Amino acid sequence: MTDSSTHLLSHLLIVLVETSHPGNIGSTARAMKNMGLKRLALVAPREFPHEEATALAAGADDVLAEARVFDTLDDAIAPCHLVFGTTARPRHNEAPSLTPRDAAAMVLREAYLGLNVALVFGTERTGLTNAELDRCRHAVRIPANPEFSSLNLAQAVQVLTYELRLASLELVEPDLPSEPRDLASAGDFEGFMGHLERTLGLIDFYKGREYTRLLQRFRRLYQRAALDRQEVQLLRGMLAEAERAARIAAATRNPPGSV
């Protein structure tokens, strides 16, 4: 993650409205910090600060310490240019809601342009009121099980902040290749297959069967494993020991000098 995307995330504002359980404020702080967010605003929380908030923040104390408390939603979002409200259910008269993914892309784009952006979450029991949602430019809805659609408040924050983090990674950073593996070359691989073929003969695996197809099956499974060079050595080490045992066993059946 680059400095600039870290910077964007740390400027986004999460607003919790009239939260009943201080534990949810703590869990929200933790979820935010996990995803690289810092700025929390609390509108008329029932109890804050509170030991349960601190306990559930689990180390995100800095987010709690810097949280600002407001009397009204309007006060909390006054300096913001763009406000997203979250909702668990489709509302009457509501503008079509965005998915978290689309909303996150939009948030990051606007933040990148230097706008102040806020995401607002309502109370545990009823979410945002229609009047509160009206304060928001866009509604965001997490696609949930229609028969059980109400997420815990901090879980909803987690999903949204997770999407914000992904969007920030996609915004700035090109797709990074995963760490390159030291893959075996085709030559290494064929060397191994030849070794396997000889060893299987020595340990009498074929027992007179037509073995092209058997070898084919081994080939397929090892191809699928995309072996690296160390793994080829490991497997060949195993074959060498099996061969050694087979030679000793064969010498027993046909001791030197026998006919």
Place this chain on the structure above:
Amino acid sequence: MTDSSTHLLSHLLIVLVETSHPGNIGSTARAMKNMGLKRLALVAPREFPHEEATALAAGADDVLAEARVFDTLDDAIAPCHLVFGTTARPRHNEAPSLTPRDAAAMVLREAYLGLNVALVFGTERTGLTNAELDRCRHAVRIPANPEFSSLNLAQAVQVLTYELRLASLELVEPDLPSEPRDLASAGDFEGFMGHLERTLGLIDFYKGREYTRLLQRFRRLYQRAALDRQEVQLLRGMLAEAERAARIAAATRNPPGSV
């Protein structure tokens, strides 16, 4: 959401290993049900059932009531064909981890083909052990703030199940392989790994070396190969012959009656 994608989600298994706080089990059940999942397995939970689990399930009582409790992870995942383990940090020696999004797409594709798929989550404090992660074909890592990367357990479940739900919604006609494979179950796989360990001992592959890491490397490459049942039989056939040769060889060095 179609009936068939609902059906797929309801068959996925979430496994929590040695959960300390019953509240996290309840929050997990709620997160699962919010996203349309139903099947929960608990490996040696510290306390379960427990009133705090029920309280935090907030109506997902059915998920808790049907949760199955196991003594070991191996027991819990024995019937599964494909197991994903979650991890908060990159591990030494770990296969490259998947993002939740890529993992979810893979899970849904495999579930669509009729495979049993499990997602495994470790303890609150330390996550999955390396030995537990070794039981998993793939590791999944939530891209988090590197300076504060440990999500609450139920939050991690929320992120993963959210991605599973999105993947199920996007699933229209997955890229089907020409023919579904008869993949080995985790139980079959462990049977093979036990056989390999014994055979390597018999053919004197270890030569007094500390062999846990050696086995680890074999395990990783065979996990990556996603073995089907016939391949497990093929490999065990090879092991059986190597063993036979090794026994004859050993008898040569210590013929019956020698001291």
